[in-house]
Amino acid sequence: MSIAQVRQYMVEGDGDAAVALVKELIEKGTPAKDIMAGLTEEMGILGQKFENFEVFLPDLMIAGDAFMQIMSVLKEHLVTASDGAAKTVIIGTVKGDYHDIGKNIVGIVLQANGFNVVDLGADVDPVAYLEAARKEKADVVGLSALMTTTMPGQEEFIKLVSDAGDKGKYLVCVGGAPTSVEWAERIGADVWSFDAFECAAKLKKLLA
Known part of the structure; x- marks a missing residue:
């Protein structure tokens, strides 16, 4: 059970498995920011591969859909206090x-x-x-x-x-x-x- 496995699930487009694992990681104390950083890095790698024609648009789309599914869980754990009126x-x-x-x-x-x-x-x-x-x-x-x-x-x-x-x-x-x-x-x-x-x-x- 690791962030690396969440990244792999995301790349494969398995949002359900990724979300389940993210919930387990958060319950065990893994910072949401660390999970987010790993996913961001993985999406960057995919973007570079896309530019190099190593992956294609459908690959980006399934990973992107899984990413958004994961974020529906992570968002509430990333929220920090805001001082004054929102910019x-x-x-x-x-x-x-x-x-x-x-x-x-x-x-x-x-x-x-x-x-x-x-x-x-x-x-x-x-x-x-x-x-x-x-x-x-x-x-x-x-x-x-x-x-x-x-x-x-x-x-x-x-x-x-x-x-x-x-x-x-x-x-x-x-x-x-x-x-x-x-x-x-x-x-x-x-x-x-x-x-x-x-x-x-x-x-x-x-x-x-």
């Missing part, structure tokens, strides 16, 4: 990119840390981010890119924010497997994070 974070995957598993993980972790999350989904146009940020009076806009070919969508949004006169009204957070802190600095993003947990920690600190 609003707009999230989405940039235009031309339909990979949303990583973005979904970030959304779940942010919600668990007391943030109000507005998820725009995948293939999001820069203007849609801008409109949502204004409508929701966002504190943060987070843009995910899972392919090198869609990374420029993050830079395009940052330029749009500046041209529209919204620069400084909210933080712009970028992430995704092909991105890096160097990329974030180059395009003028406010925040880059290695994973969902680091993202939540950084935003809580910056918005305190």
Whole structure:
């Protein structure tokens, strides 16, 4: 009985077995955060394999479905206290990119840390981010890119924010497997994070 076995069940799409094992692990004292970290890492590995044509869309879909099933159990154990009014974070995957598993993980972790999350989904146009940020009076806009070919969508949004006169009204957070802190600095993003947990920690600190 281990986190490695939960990961294997998830990859195989056996959500029921994964959920049963997760419940056992939590009862025996395994931190939910550790389980979540293992699942996040496994989804990252699958995403990389997908880009390398080692696995295919159906593989991602069955693992993603199992992941969401597991999260229905883990969410309540990840929740932490929130100080004051909840900060609003707009999230989405940039235009031309339909990979949303990583973005979904970030959304779940942010919600668990007391943030109000507005998820725009995948293939999001820069203007849609801008409109949502204004409508929701966002504190943060987070843009995910899972392919090198869609990374420029993050830079395009940052330029749009500046041209529209919204620069400084909210933080712009970028992430995704092909991105890096160097990329974030180059395009003028406010925040880059290695994973969902680091993202939540950084935003809580910056918005305190």
